[in-house]
Amino acid sequence: PPTPSDNINLGPSANPNAKPTDFDFLKVIGKGSFGKVLLAKRKCDGTFYAVKVLHKKTILKKKEQNHIMAERNVLLKNVKHPFLVGLHYSFQTSEKLYFVLDYVNGGELFFHLQRERCFREPRARFYAAEVASAIGYLHSLNIIYRDLKPENILLDCQGHIVLTDFGLCKEGMEQEETTSTFCGTPEYLAPEVLKKQPYDRTVDWWCLGAVLYEMLFGLPPFYSRDVSQMYDNILHKPLQIQGSKTVAACDILQGLLHKDQKRRLGAKTDFLEIKNHVFFSPINWDDLYHKRITPPFNPNVAGPADLRHFDPEFTQEAISTSITHTPDLAASSSSASDAFLGFSYAPTEEGI
Numbered sequence: 055p056p057t058p059s060d061n062i063n064l065g066p067s068a069n070p071n072a073k074p075t076d077f078d079f080l081k082v083i084g085k086g087s088f089g090k091v092l093l094a095k096r097k098c099d100g101t102f103y104a105v106k107v108l109h110k111k112t113i114l115k116k117k118e119q120n121h122i123m124a125e126r127n128v129l130l131k132n133v134k135h136p137f138l139v140g141l142h143y144s145f146q147t148s149e150k151l152y153f154v155l156d157y158v159n160g161g162e163l164f165f166h167l168q169r170e171r172c173f174r175e176p177r178a179r180f181y182a183a184e185v186a187s188a189i190g191y192l193h194s195l196n197i198i199y200r201d202l203k204p205e206n207i208l209l210d211c212q213g214h215i216v217l218t219d220f221g222l223c224k225e226g227m228e229q230e231e232t233t234s235t236f237c238g239t240p241e242y243l244a245p246e247v248l249k250k251q252p253y254d255r256t257v258d259w260w261c262l263g264a265v266l267y268e269m270l271f272g273l274p275p276f277y278s279r280d281v282s283q284m285y286d287n288i289l290h291k292p293l294q295i296q297g298s299k300t301v302a303a304c305d306i307l308q309g310l311l312h313k314d315q316k317r318r319l320g321a322k323t324d325f326l327e328i329k330n331h332v333f334f335s336p337i338n339w340d341d342l343y344h345k346r347i348t349p350p351f352n353p354n355v356a357g358p359a360d361l362r363h364f365d366p367e368f369t370q371e372a373i374s375t376s377i378t379h380t381p382d383l384a385a386s387s388s389s390a391s392d393a394f395l396g397f398s399y400a401p402t403e404e405g406i
Contacts, residue, residue, distance in 0.1 A: 072145040074152065077105060079373050083159075089150070092373065093157065103142065106153040110146075136345055137188035139208070139218040158216045160209030160353035163269075167204055171272045175303055176336075177350040178269035181207070182262060183337045184215035189258050190325025198254070202261035203242050204268065213349030240281055241274035245289050245313045259320035259328065263310025270299060275311055289313070306333040 077094040084091035089108035096103060142154040163181065167173070173181070185207060192199050199217070208216045244260035246253045267275040276287035293311050295304050309319030309331070320327050329339055341347050 072143055072152070072154065074147065074150075077103075079105070082373060091155075094154075102157045104139075104155045104157045106155060108151040108153075110149055110151060135188055135191045136343060137184045137215045137217055138191070139216050155218070156216070158208045158210050158218070160211055160213060162205050163207040163209060163215070164204035166209070166351070167269060167272070173269045175270065175300060178266060179333065179336065180347065180350050181215055181269060182266045183334055183339075183342055185217065185265065186262055186325065186328050186334075187339070187343060188215070188217045189262065190328070193255050193258070193324055199258050199261075202258060202265060204265060207265070209349075209351075209353055211353060212345075213352045214345055240284060241277060243285075243288060244315065246315050248285055248288055253315065255324060256315045256318045256321050259310050259318055260312075260315075262328070263307055263319075267307055267311065270303065270307075271297070275307075300333075302331075302333040302335075306331050 076098065077096055079092045079094045081093040082090050083093050083104060089106065091104050091106045094103050094105040095101070139158065140156045142156070144151065144153050146152065185202065189199055189202070202217075206218055208218055210216050242261045242264040244253065244257045247257060264274055275293060276284055276291055278284040278287060293308060295307060306319065310328075312318040315321060319331065328334070338347070
């Protein structure tokens with residue numbers, strides 16, 4: 055049996071701790087730097103989940119444990135928002151960490167964007183509003199998302215947004231607090247992050263601007279194939295908006311993609327400023343939050359096994375047996391398991 059240092063349950067929960075053999079792992083549906091996300095079916099009730107499996111060794115090597123712990127703590131806080139992925143529980147073996155997440159199968163926004171090149175304004179506005187709503191909620195918990203990009207924006211089976219991948223969230227950010235760890239995706243990095251200057255929650259509004267721009271034009275705002283040129287563009291090049299976009303769209307992009315974070319849209323009253331911008335005037339935010347607005351696009355998925363919106367590069371990959379088998383815990387290095395002390399989580403009865 056697992057020793058206490060390997061598996062500490064976080065809540066007063068009647069659930070016995072989960073283990074990999076509780077699941078049939080069916081397909082690889084995503085990949086990250088520390089592991090992969092698998093479509094899994096829980097044997098006891100046939101429910102489908104997305105299970106994120108991370109290797110402790112690689113995480114320890116990369117000194118990323120804090121990210122992972124932040125991810126879990128953020129996920130625990132997050133369960134109550136319609137546009138954030140929910141964590142059902144997490145557990146670990148001596149070598150791996152497992153996050154059992156909502157299974158969202160409408161595909162990455164990125165997948166749809168690539169297929170259609172760009173979206174019309176009403177569709178882009180709908181997605182941007184749902185994303186902004188989720189970010190505003192995270193900010194209200196003093197959490198900066200930091201890693202907003204199309205790959206982290208999923209669609210559910212009805213076509214609503216689900217934000218996922220909380221590995222880069224920064225917890226405990228009060229209104230004026232700043233932080234200066236360098237992370238994020240080059241195309242979406244705000245100038246202050248590139249300059250390794252302290253940054254605050256307005257970094258998320260820059261990213262929202264970058265994603266909105268990409269939805270409308272098909273490429274990130276300062277894109278260049280040459281990464282150093284792109285960095286230079288982000289820092290110095292004025293925003294260029296070509297084509298026939300509405301005045302409201304141009305204005306919100308200029309506001310969100312302002313190089314000076316203090317003058318960026320959202321710098322004063324955060325989400326409220328975004329909400330009240332004329333670009334979002336067609337949106338009833340209460341209806342949006344309660345999913346009373348019909349999404350502009352329906353992914354038309356047939357059921358949980360329908361993987362048409364996932365990248366075939368992932369779904370055709372074989373699942374290694376190591377995912378499902380639980381190695382001898384005695385073989386575990388104590389530092390690896392101690393680093394993830396307190397990791398396991400199962401909700402209390404009413405939270406199930």
